[in-house]
Amino acid sequence: MAKKTLGRRTLLRGILGGAAVNMSLPLLNVFLNENGNAYADGSRIPPRFGTYFWGLGLTDTPAGGTRWVPSTTGFDYEITPELQAIAALKHKVSVFSGFRAIPDTRPNLVHWSGHASILSGIAPGTSSRFEGATLDTRVADAIGGATRFKVLDIDASISRRPVSYSTRTGTTFASPDQSPLALYQRLFGDGFQDPNSDNWAPDPAVMLRQSVLSAVTEQRQSLMRSVGHDDQIKLEQYFTSLREMENQLAVQLQRPEPREACVVPGAPDELERAGSVDRVNQNTQALARLLAMGLACDQSRVFNFIHTAGISETYIAGQSKIYHQITHDEPTDAQQGYQLETSKLASQVMDGFGLFLNELDAIKEGDGTLLDNCLVFALSDTGYAKIHSLENIPMMLVGGAGGRHKAGQHIHAPGESVTRVSLTAMQLAGAPVGEFGAGSMRTARPITDVMA
């Protein structure tokens, strides 16, 4: 396919016939510092980053044993019962065990402090809020600017409320797409440009839409002068969202780079709403398939994916108790030494993760797969869920990060702060972050064992 030769600015000027247009241009791929994989035609494959969250951790035992921590460390680690779902991909998965969230003088807010610490680096004082921006926003600022969507937020959990743990302000959390149809429309509906199409032409209506936003932007300064501190943060978020919209429009005015892995999918069927774990896993798979193609078609490079919420409402179909209740109520089996039902549910929840990864690994890209060009940071809210433990919170890094991640290792570091893994993830994903976290969780030490 012929590469474009016309400069974007020239192009825009030509189309507008000299009319004054206020237009922000996104970061071009070539400006990005990448050391990733390459397409067959030699052009670079962009790095992608995403978080994957599941609720209620994995199963430990009161005696100190575990159903998930491998007994060996380093490469080719042991596959434990609750890690079965990743067995086939374990050479692409690094498992982190023993890490803990350290709230210092803050309370352990159940099903909240754990992932708040991992994602924002700070143990919050109250539930429903974080006290810092989440790490995905920092990665998105570094690598997410060149695509239509800076971040994709997806919630597969089928719960009462939309679930998202991505925030810039600490109070306003992202509003995720929750069904395959909604995600499909967002990615491949209005505004989608097939990167492999031969008939690309900029849409003049998009240019008019851009200038609609310019008058709003002009107000920013005078408004900011007259507000208090908290409202300033809120309005700053508003204007950030506005800029992302401007960026989205600017991207639509550029001829997209061809993406050989991109095959525009058909519209998916809407799934019936039901919150049992088999349905959540089905939803996870359907959403992951769309997400994977959205990444392959370069509609976004950063995502947040929720499988189940911190206080997971999922359950086994036909059972009256939900998973969350079972983790607390179920006694430890005297003979086996662990909670049987809880561990069974944990395995099923991990099956969802396996399905998710398979979708990313199914798309060929360059010499490898889409997953090889991604870094997926998977995490949960708690260690041993029965006692809301902040110790031994399961975390994983998956995918090659374009060659930067020395994947396939088990890192066991009892007592170390979870933020070390967060920092590692951000650095592998290409965010210019030197240190992360506050108080006892402040760290400037990534886990170099997994960094190439």
Added chain:
Amino acid sequence: MKPTRLLVLWLALSPLLSVPAFAQGAATPNVPVADAATAVVVAVRRLSEPQYRQSIADIFGSDINIDARFEPELRENGLRALGSATLSLTSAGFEQYFNLSQEIARQVLVPTNGRLATPCAAAGTAVFDADCAQQFLAHYGELLFRRPLTAEEMQSRLVMAESGTQRAGSFQTGMQMALSSLLSAPDFLFRLERAEPDPAQNGEWRLDAYSRASRLSFLLWNSTPDAELLAAANSGALLTAAGLQAQVDRLGASPRLGNGIEAFLVDMMQIDGFDSMIKDATIYPKFNQLVADSAEQQMIRTLVDHLVVQARDYREIFTTRDTFLNRSLAAVYQVPFVSDEEWAPYTFPESAQRAGIFSQVGFLSLYAHPGSSSPTVRGVKLHEIFLCEHTPEPPADVDFSSVVDSDAGTSRDRLLDHMNNPGCIVCHQRSDPPGLALEHFDGLGQPRRYENGQLIDVSADLFGAKFVGAPGLGEFLYNDPRTSSCLVRNVYAYGVARMPGAAERSYINAQIEQFAGNGYRVPELFRQMALTPDFFSVVMPEGAPLTATELADAGQ
């Protein structure tokens, strides 16, 4: 009325209407109270979905179609109104509002019957008509921003409309762009409450007249101020006691007061989440989305009929057996439905034990698990919603390892097993008893007397107060003075987006007394509160420019 017709009408009438001076193109805008140079924004409250929808319907006509997914709202201290003051807009949310702004502008300025229904003579042409554009933007700008546009705001839209007209070769398109830009602005999507130096008290601040108009309008009608209310703000009349009284009388006498009170009740009673309710299909085969939607409607109909239409004593919502049913709900309640109407009034017999709003399927199914009831969740919600008592976070260090899975037949017995645990009892002895009184209703709210073959005991003991079943719980709440003080505090917090603090204690107490004196009638409470100066009080936010001089300096 069709928006196109509305515009034609507006055109015909606009010379007759009292259009603000600025709208008529005066050289100096007459903005007596919302002067950007001296005003401080004291609150930024995101419009709720119903407020957004109602504002658009009131400004452009109810036939404007709004098809979008709105951002999730946040409940703080029991109210979404409080959450609205801490929320911003995410990028996905802004994207929705931006797309919606264009869709609405397209519908407002739509070609009809081959003829362009844009505002003025130039309609349908490729020629930019500056006077027409200015009039149109001044009129709708004031309604959308709930105050007149500043000179800069007007100028930037005029420039945009003109260049848009030229580029697209269509005045209509240019005007759509300008309107879309107003609909995407923070001044529309958020309620920006502004304070100005109080001329009566040196160094003090007061809420400006337009922000007062908004507080009144959103409290009483849950919508944007209408032209008459804005005119009262513009003239300064709203800042006088007589002017305020006149507007409260007018708004309070309108049937739209019902919308305002309903919106408040839906917020306070947490009547939401029915769209995404999950029930296990094998355990509750009767559940479907129609049941969920009907249950929501039933709660709202019961409350509005009782508190607004009949203006009865607030406390009776805890004891009333009167409600409304439709066919799908009747099946869940297991009572016959004989009416030909979609909805019919219904009074539960005493034997049904359905007394009080909390004994309806809506409350009972919302506060339960997908496959079972939950006395704890119901109890926590009863305390939170009706008594304003929030249950603390569960302590993290509770030793759950001593909790064993009870094989007891009923929820009560299972919960009593928990009660042996000193870490659990602190909260559960408070949260569980009211919920246990509702155990004759399963996780969908269906009647039952047995659980796992064992007779269910619905007696409860809440710190010495003993009651039996839903009727007993209702009597208990009816007689508890905390319910009415909770309501009064919630109305205040809902209106001003701030919990009443220590400084407002005597004010709130006086309001509670007046509420009781008026027979606990909610419409009276709304009117009485809207007349008090405290309802318009201002708390300067941290980090705000403190003085008019500082503001002016910062603006240099």
